[in-house]
Amino acid sequence: MYVYGELNSQSMKIKKHLLYHDNGKQVSFVDTPNKSGKIKPKYLLMHYTATTSAKSTINWFQKPEAQVSAHLLIDRDGSITQFAPFNVRTWHAGRSSWGALVGLNAHSIGVELVNAGKLMKNDNVWYSPLDRKKIPASQVLYAIHKNEQHAEGWQDYTEAQLEAAMEVGALLVNEYALKDVLGHDDVSPFRKTDPGPAFPMPGFRSRIMGRNDDKRDIFKTTVKLNIREGAGTFFEKVAKPLPPGTELQVLDVDGNWSFVSVLEPVHGIMDLEGWVYSKYLEQL
Numbered sequence: 001m002y003v004y005g006e007l008n009s010q011s012m013k014i015k016k017h018l019l020y021h022d023n024g025k026q027v028s029f030v031d032t033p034n035k036s037g038k039i040k041p042k043y044l045l046m047h048y049t050a051t052t053s054a055k056s057t058i059n060w061f062q063k064p065e066a067q068v069s070a071h072l073l074i075d076r077d078g079s080i081t082q083f084a085p086f087n088v089r090t091w092h093a094g095r096s097s098w099g100a101l102v103g104l105n106a107h108s109i110g111v112e113l114v115n116a117g118k119l120m121k122n123d124n125v126w127y128s129p130l131d132r133k134k135i136p137a138s139q140v141l142y143a144i145h146k147n148e149q150h151a152e153g154w155q156d157y158t159e160a161q162l163e164a165a166m167e168v169g170a171l172l173v174n175e176y177a178l179k180d181v182l183g184h185d186d187v188s189p190f191r192k193t194d195p196g197p198a199f200p201m202p203g204f205r206s207r208i209m210g211r212n213d214d215k216r217d218i219f220k221t222t223v224k225l226n227i228r229e230g231a232g233t234f235f236e237k238v239a240k241p242l243p244p245g246t247e248l249q250v251l252d253v254d255g256n257w258s259f260v261s262v263l264e265p266v267h268g269i270m271d272l273e274g275w276v277y278s279k280y281l282e283q284l
Helices: 054-061 159-176 201-208
Strands: 012-015 018-021 035-038 043-048 072-074 080-082 088-090 108-113 120-122 125-127 140-144 151-155 180-183 218-221 247-254 257-262 273-277 281-283
Touching: 012 159, 018 080, 043 159, 043 201, 054 072, 072 159, 108 159, 159 201, 180 201, 201 247, 201 281, 247 273
Parallel strands: 043 108, 043 180, 072 108
Antiparallel strands: 012 018, 035 088, 072 080, 120 125, 140 151, 218 247, 218 281, 247 257, 257 273
C-alpha cells in the first residue's frame, strides 16, 4: 500500500515546456504526430492506458491513425515518457467538458498511467480486456466506480507510479498555475472510467494542489461508511458506521484509504479517528 510522503519540488524541472530530471537530463521524449496548436493549460487530466504495457502505448501514440496522444506516460516502475511540450495540444480527452469549457484537449495537460483499468474475470483469473494479459489477484481492487452502480475488478496503481505522478503533478501545477486535477471520468463521465476507483484521487488532488500540513482538507461522507483500525477491509471496525454527511479531516492517505479525524461526536464518541475508504468522501 502507498503512503504519501513529502513532496520534493526541487527534484524535477521544466525547461521550455519539456520535463527534466534533477540531474539535468531530459526525460525520454518520443514525438507524437497526434498534436495540434498551442494551449494555455488550466487543468491536469489523469488517465489510465487500459493496456498493461508502456511500449504498446508509446507505439500507439506514434501512429497517425491512432488519433490519440497525451503529454506524459508514467510506467508502472515510475519511468516517464513525454510526447509533446506542455504548451502543445495533445489528443487525450476527446469529447469532454468541465463547467463552461468544452473540449478539454485545449485546456489541459494529459497524463497517462500504465494500468489495465477495469478488468475481466474468467475461471477466477483476472485479465485485461484490451491486451488479454493476466493480472495477479494481489494487484486487483474490487470496487464500485463513482459513475457506476456495481463493483468490478480494477488494477491497482503501483507506489512508484503514484510517487512519480505526484512529483510531476505538483511541478506542473506550480509551473502553469493549474486550477485543479481531474479524471477523464470527470470530464467524460458517460464515456470513460479512467483513472477509476483504484486511483486515490482525493489524496492525490490534495497533495499536488498544495493543500497539506497547515491546511488539511475537510470532507464529508457520502454514504454510511465504516471506519476501521487500518487501511483495508480486513481491519476491525473502530465504531459503528459513520452516517452520511459526517464531516471529517483527512490526515493521511494510504492507497485508496484515508486516515481521518471525525470533526463531530458520532455515536457518543468524541475525537474519533480511523481509516475510511476514500471513494466515499466528498470535499467541502
